Amino acid sequence: MMIRFPLVVLVLIIGALRCRMARAEQSPGSGNVYTLASVREDLVRQEDTIIYGLIERAKFPSNSHTYDEKYAQIPHFCGSLVEFVVKNTEALQAKAGRYKNPEENAFFPENLSPSIVPSYPFKQFLHPGAASININKSIWKMYFQDLLPLLATPGDDGNYAQTAANDLSLLQAISRRVHYGKFVAEVKFRDSPEDYEPLIRAKDKEGLMKLLTFTSVEESVRKRVEKKASVFGQEVSLESVDNDNKKRKFDPTVASSLYKNWVIPLTKEVQVEYLLRRLD
Amino acid sequence: MMIRFPLVVLVLIIGALRCRMARAEQSPGSGNVYTLASVREDLVRQEDTIIYGLIERAKFPSNSHTYDEKYAQIPHFCGSLVEFVVKNTEALQAKAGRYKNPEENAFFPENLSPSIVPSYPFKQFLHPGAASININKSIWKMYFQDLLPLLATPGDDGNYAQTAANDLSLLQAISRRVHYGKFVAEVKFRDSPEDYEPLIRAKDKEGLMKLLTFTSVEESVRKRVEKKASVFGQEVSLESVDNDNKKRKFDPTVASSLYKNWVIPLTKEVQVEYLLRRLD
Numbered sequence: 294m295m296i297r298f299p300l301v302v303l304v305l306i307i308g309a310l311r312c313r314m315a316r317a318e319q320s321p322g323s324g325n326v327y328t329l330a331s332v333r334e335d336l337v338r339q340e341d342t343i344i345y346g347l348i349e350r351a352k353f354p355s356n357s358h359t360y361d362e363k364y365a366q367i368p369h370f371c372g373s374l375v376e377f378v379v380k381n382t383e384a385l386q387a388k389a390g391r392y393k394n395p396e397e398n399a400f401f402p403e404n405l406s407p408s409i410v411p412s413y414p415f416k417q418f419l420h421p422g423a424a425s426i427n428i429n430k431s432i433w434k435m436y437f438q439d440l441l442p443l444l445a446t447p448g449d450d451g452n453y454a455q456t457a458a459n460d461l462s463l464l465q466a467i468s469r470r471v472h473y474g475k476f477v478a479e480v481k482f483r484d485s486p487e488d489y490e491p492l493i494r495a496k497d498k499e500g501l502m503k504l505l506t507f508t509s510v511e512e513s514v515r516k517r518v519e520k521k522a523s524v525f526g527q528e529v530s531l532e533s534v535d536n537d538n539k540k541r542k543f544d545p546t547v548a549s550s551l552y553k554n555w556v557i558p559l560t561k562e563v564q565v566e567y568l569l570r571r572l573d
Numbered sequence: 574m575m576i577r578f579p580l581v582v583l584v585l586i587i588g589a590l591r592c593r594m595a596r597a598e599q600s601p602g603s604g605n606v607y608t609l610a611s612v613r614e615d616l617v618r619q620e621d622t623i624i625y626g627l628i629e630r631a632k633f634p635s636n637s638h639t640y641d642e643k644y645a646q647i648p649h650f651c652g653s654l655v656e657f658v659v660k661n662t663e664a665l666q667a668k669a670g671r672y673k674n675p676e677e678n679a680f681f682p683e684n685l686s687p688s689i690v691p692s693y694p695f696k697q698f699l700h701p702g703a704a705s706i707n708i709n710k711s712i713w714k715m716y717f718q719d720l721l722p723l724l725a726t727p728g729d730d731g732n733y734a735q736t737a738a739n740d741l742s743l744l745q746a747i748s749r750r751v752h753y754g755k756f757v758a759e760v761k762f763r764d765s766p767e768d769y770e771p772l773i774r775a776k777d778k779e780g781l782m783k784l785l786t787f788t789s790v791e792e793s794v795r796k797r798v799e800k801k802a803s804v805f806g807q808e809v810s811l812e813s814v815d816n817d818n819k820k821r822k823f824d825p826t827v828a829s830s831l832y833k834n835w836v837i838p839l840t841k842e843v844q845v846e847y848l849l850r851r852l853d
Contacts (some may be wrong), residue, residue: 341755345625389734413731451693
C-alpha cells in the first residue's frame with residue numbers, strides 16, 4: 294500500500310524528525326550542520342526570537358534619552374547611551390567567544406578583543422570571503438530610523454539601560470537573521486552550482502538577485518511572521534486567549550513590515566555579496 | 574438602565590483602560606505609579622517576559638562548559654564563563670544607570686560602579702529598608718541547580734557566550750519579578766496597615782506569611798503561566814496554530830513549576846522581609 298503525502302506535509306514531517314534527531318544527537322561539533330532543510334528550520338526559529346525581541350522592546354516607551362548623545366555625556370566616551378552599551382557588551386561577549394561562531398557579526402567589529410576562552414570547533418561551512426561581509430551599519434540605521442518609531446510608543450520611564458539592553462538583543466537577532474543569508478547562499482550554491490557560476494563570473498548582481506527571489510515564498514514568510522507576532526503578542530488570561538481583540542503587546546504588522554521592507558531585502562543583499570565572492 | 578458586569582470582567586475592562594491611559598500619558602516621572610491595580614498588571618506582564626526568556630534559553634542545549642570554572646580559565650578572573658558575563662554585564666549596566674531603578678537588584682552588587690549618566694527621578698515609593706533586601710543568591714542557586722536541568726536539553730553547540738547572555742536576561746527577569754514583592758508588600762500595607770502592624774511589631778513571620786497567602790490566587794497564577802507558556806511556546810505555521818501537538822519549544826509545565834516552587838515562595842519571602850522592616 295502506498296501512502297501519499299502532499300510535499301508540504303512531507304517537509305513538515307521531515308522537519309519535525311530532524312528537530313528531534315538534532316536534539317538527541319547534540320554533541321560537540323555536531324550542532325552546526327547546514328542543509329537546505331536545517332537552514333530553513335533555523336530561519337523559521339529565528340523569526341520567533343525576533344518577535345519576542347520586538348515584544349520586549351515595545352514594553353518600554355521610546356525613552357529617547359537612550360539615543361541622545363547630548364544627554365549621556367559619558368566620560369571618555371563619545372556617543373549615546375545605546376552606543377556605549379552595545380560597544381561594551383559586544384567587547385565583553387567577544388572575550389566570551391561569541392564571534393568565533395561564523396553566524397555572528399558584530400555592530401562594532403573594530404572594537405573587539407579576542408576570545409579568552411578555549412575555542413570550539415565551529416564547522417567551517419562558508420567560503421572564506423564570508424568574513425568580509427558585514428552589513429550591520431545598514432541594520433543599525435534601519436533600526437533607529439525606521440523600526441523604533443513604529444515600535445515604541447512615545448514616553449520616558451527612565452529605564453534607559455534596560456532599553457539599550459533590549460535594543461542590543463533585538464539588533465543581534467535581526468543581524469543574525471540577515472547574515473544567515475551567507476549560509477542560505479552557500480547551501481543554494483552547493484545545490485546547483487551550474488545555475489550560479491555563470492552569473493558570478495559575469496558579476497551579474499541583477500541576475501543573481503533574480504535567481505534568489507521567490508515572491509510567493511517571501512509573501513508566505515511575511516504572512517507567517519505577522520501571524521506569529523499576533524499569537525505571541527496577545528494577552529493570555531485564564532478566561533480566554535485574546536487573539537482577535539485590541540489588547541496586544543504590539544502591532545503585528547510592524548513585524549511583517551520589518552520582514553518585508555528590511556529583513557528579506559537585506560538578507561538577499563548578503564546572499565548576492567556572498568555569491569559574488571564565492572569563486573574567488 | 575443598569576448594566577451589570579461580573580467582577581472579573583470589570584477588572585479586565587479597568588485593566589485595559591489603565592493600560593491605554595498609561596501609554597498615552599507616559600512622560601518623565603509618571604512611569605512609576607504603584608497601585609494595587611498597576612502592581613497586579615505589572616506582575617502579569619512580567620510573566621510574559623519570563624516565558625519568552627525560558628523559551629529563548631531552551632533554544633540552546635545545556636552547554637555545560639558555560640558553567641564550568643575549570644573550562645573557562647579566564648585570565649585574572651576566578652569563576653565560570655557565566656559568572657564572567659553576568660558580573661561584567663551588570664557592571665556595565667550599572668554605569669548605564671540600571672540599578673537606579675528600585676525595581677532592579679544585581680546578582681553581584683558588591684561589584685558595581687556608580688551610574689555615569691544623569692539620574693532619573695524614580696519615584697521613591699518603598700520604605701528605605703527595601704534597599705537591604707536582595708535574595709538573588711537564592712535565585713542564582715535555584716536557577717542553576719533546579720531550573721536549568723529542567724529547561725535545557727543535554728548537548729553542546731559551542732554558543733557559550735550567547736547562552737550566558739540568555740541566562741543573564743532570564744535571571745534578571747526572574748529577579749525583577751521576585752523583588753517586585755517589595756512593591757506588592759508596600760501596596761498591601763498601605764491598603765490595610767491595621768492588619769499588618771501588630772504582626773510586624775510581634776516579628777511574627779508565620780502570621781505575615783499567612784496573611785500574604787491566597788492559595789486560590791497562587792493556583793490561578795500557576796495555571797495562567799502554564800497557559801501562556803503553551804501559547805507563546807507553540808510552533809506557528811501558516812497552515813495551523815499547533816497548540817495541542819508535541820511541537821513545542823519547551824515544556825510549559827517547567828514554567829508553572831518555576832512559579833509554583835520558586836517564584837511565588839521567593840516573592841512571599843521578599844514581602845515578609847520587607848514588611849518586617851516596614852516600621853523601622
